[in-house]
Amino acid sequence: MTPLVSISDLKVAFDGTHVLHGIDLDISKGEAVGLVGESGSGKSVTWLAALGLLPAKAKVAGSVQLEGRELLGASGAVLDSVRGRRVAMIFQDPASALNPVLTIRRQLCESLALHRGLRGEAARIEALRLLDLVGIPDAPRRLSAYPHEFSGGQVQRIMIAMALAGQPDLLIADEPTTALDATIQAQILDLLSAIRREFNMAMVLISHDLGVVAENCDRVCVMYAGRIVERAPASRLFDDPWHPYAQGLIGALPPLDGVRRRLQAIPGTVPDPRALPSGCAFAPRCSFAGDGCHAGVPPLAPFEPDRAVACLRPQRVPVGLAAE
Template sequence: MSAPLVALRGLTVDFENGGRMSRAVDGVDLEIAPGEALGIVGESGSGKSVTWLAALGLLPAKARVAGSVRLEKQELIGVPARVLEDVRGKRIAMIFQDPSSCLNPVHRIGWQLVEALRLHRGLHGKAAEAEALRLLDQVGIADARRRLQDYPHLLSGGLNQRVMIAMALAGQPDLLVADEPTTALDATIQAQILALLGSTRRDTGMALILISHDLGVVAENVDRVAVMYAGRLVEEAPGTDLFGAARHPYTQGLLAALPSLIGPRRRLAAIPGTVPDPWNVPAGCRFAPRCPVAEMRCTNVPPPARSVGFRHVATCHRQVEAGYSVWSLPQALPQAAE
């Protein structure tokens, strides 16, 4: 395997909340190789977005970030702001969840796109305008020259998302972080945006991180999947292995909640309870209060990360066999919380 493009080691993020510290991300170890597509899934509040906002130095000053984030040989945690400014947009770009809140409403689309080209590639004048037109064509926006004169409020959500992708690609990044890029878009536009990200990755060779709570979207668009729960990484595997033979009870629960399009109808399994608050997480496995097969040690001993296959790691005390789901048990009730 090639050396990782970006490597996270022991990344932690703490926020102060009413005089107490809340840990939103707790010891995340993760790598992404050049040209690879990595999906990160989990319920809301799992720490998916915070992990990459912390890696890029985009969290507020009150956040305490520790650990290591290395872009090839360059450390990004604790470096001066000017170093991060050279990385953001040029080496690593990010597409945020809500494009309408990220685009400046008082500036035209063309002005914002040209500004990105000036900052990241030093283009000015006619050269910048020509490249802006090319980028809008690349992301599938018709009548690009006219659209350069539009304000964000004149565009639909899907077009604004395409503009955000064009701005992210303006710096020709090595890694694109797409944070819920299809939120609030209808199914047809979602498919178009995802196809655009896939074709761009193939054409440019950039790596892609797709953050989503939609397992179907992730399954069709990534090579490898990382599952997060309550700030921790609980399972990591190639996409085919994870969706075909998930080993962690939480991952199995997410998959059991998905309807099947083939075979006999079956009752969907719902994971009881909610993700714990960052300031009130269990001492052991954070999923134990909701797990149907939790044992006494799960409540007070943090589980180890075990290798259960090729590049397949699950953080669980139990050795769940491939092809077996704990949510298929009739007695699957959260007994560990009692």
């Protein structure tokens, strides 16, 4: 089966500084894939580049195919038929993604007109249905409200409604709940998974929060300094991470139950993309690094049918034991 989206060897550079060093990633129909990593790891840039949303000065190379059709370097008309229609995106800060001086109705109907050609009463009815779907109470009255009249969680629901306007096959959710309180975050994540089930929509969930990704995704890719360093089914990754960085991320997370232990902090900081270390970018912070690690960049190599890790010395130690 051909994947819905197939990214291969995607590279991005700004002003000669490489921020993405060859990403390979397939997304199947209806699948939920998580991208985790810290700031600057390239999780957002991957999708901005794939959808042609980066500024002109960004140099993008590689290939991004949507059901076999190449998107990189495609014409504006092709991209317009994809963005919002086949692939929709929602962001961390929903308030700044809405126009503050237009009513919700104007903004929702605009995307319905653009992506589905609906106008007038047909657009209004569909807008109502979408608001209902994302759980905005009293939709007929709220349709004429402005963005500031909604709470943060509700604005994110409206963003999700707008993203669904084009009936996309893939939703890219970039830190969709980071700005929200915990109980509201739970509501939004629940809504996203309900919608995914209903429309068999694929989702890429970009998050710095391992817990959010673990609970809402089938597969997870861990990114570090512009590369995918580990790819695994969500359940397996968190029980048994192989890459020392993935282990570090999980070890750094304070537990909510059980015995309190000292956090395993990863020493040092994320490298500056302008001065990446030679070899494995994580090697300077890695406690298992050997000479070979500094010599060359380890490729993302499959170790099991559904798992791959970019490490010369993958550590097959369950986190629980490593913490003892």
